[in-house]
Amino acid sequence: MDDKKASAPQRSDALRNRRRILEVALAELTRSDQVPLSAIARKAGVGQGTFYRNFPSREALVLEVYRYEAQQVAESADQLLATREPDRALREWMDRLARFAAAKAGLADAIRQATSGAGEVKEQGYAAMTAAAERLLRACEEAGAVRPGLTAEDFFLLIAGLWQLAGQENAQPQLTRLLDLIMDGLRAGAAAGGTAPSAPAAPAS
Numbered sequence: 001m002d003d004k005k006a007s008a009p010q011r012s013d014a015l016r017n018r019r020r021i022l023e024v025a026l027a028e029l030t031r032s033d034q035v036p037l038s039a040i041a042r043k044a045g046v047g048q049g050t051f052y053r054n055f056p057s058r059e060a061l062v063l064e065v066y067r068y069e070a071q072q073v074a075e076s077a078d079q080l081l082a083t084r085e086p087d088r089a090l091r092e093w094m095d096r097l098a099r100f101a102a103a104k105a106g107l108a109d110a111i112r113q114a115t116s117g118a119g120e121v122k123e124q125g126y127a128a129m130t131a132a133a134e135r136l137l138r139a140c141e142e143a144g145a146v147r148p149g150l151t152a153e154d155f156f157l158l159i160a161g162l163w164q165l166a167g168q169e170n171a172q173p174q175l176t177r178l179l180d181l182i183m184d185g186l187r188a189g190a191a192a193g194g195t196a197p198s199a200p201a202a203p204a205s
Contacts, residue, residue, distance in 0.1 A: 017044070017046050017050055017054070020044045021041070021055065022064065022065055022069075023044075024043045024044040025044075025065045026065050026068075026107075028043065029062065029065060029110050030103050030106030030107060033106075033110035037051065037058060040061075062107065062111060062113070063121045066104070067124060069100060069104075070124070070125030070128055070129060071125070071128055073093075073128075073132070074125075074128035076093065076096050077133070077136050078135070081139055085143070086136065086139040087140050087143070087183075089136060090139075090140055090145075090146075090183070091179070091180075093133075094179045094183065097162060098179065101163050101165075104163070105163070130152045131152075133152040133155050134151070134152045137150050140186075146187055147186065147187070147189040155186075158186075159179070162175065
């Protein structure tokens, strides 16, 4: 019993250390893909031993940073839906996606260098975010906040410009304006009260 109690704080500390390393690594690798791992460990406040137990190589760190951030973005959709009206949750999630796109742009060179497993990690991240987008769109549709029938594929095609703008300096004002325009487009034709519009009458024979 005492061993179990003692192990709980240790696991908690290990999780905090790992999360701290990932948060610092995301910020540092976004600025420069060549940042030394020792600098990341120092800024995260962990020793070299702790760092390398979690991430034995640069490749392992880069791929886990990408996977971790993608998962955080996906999970934030449910957090927003729990505290916001569906359309507000979707619009705020779009801002979260923009921040992820900026981080991804900064990590692009590092991800390219971490070739082993990169494709699988990207697919997992995209799958998680696609599922999150579907949940947001279905909640908005049920609330009558967006036009019916939108899919996650539609959504990601509409916001594809994010990936081009996100890596540019001073892009935030334009990103915000474009996301507002996209949100207006998603709302256009929305059925009041969540009821889909009636299908047009068939032409008389």
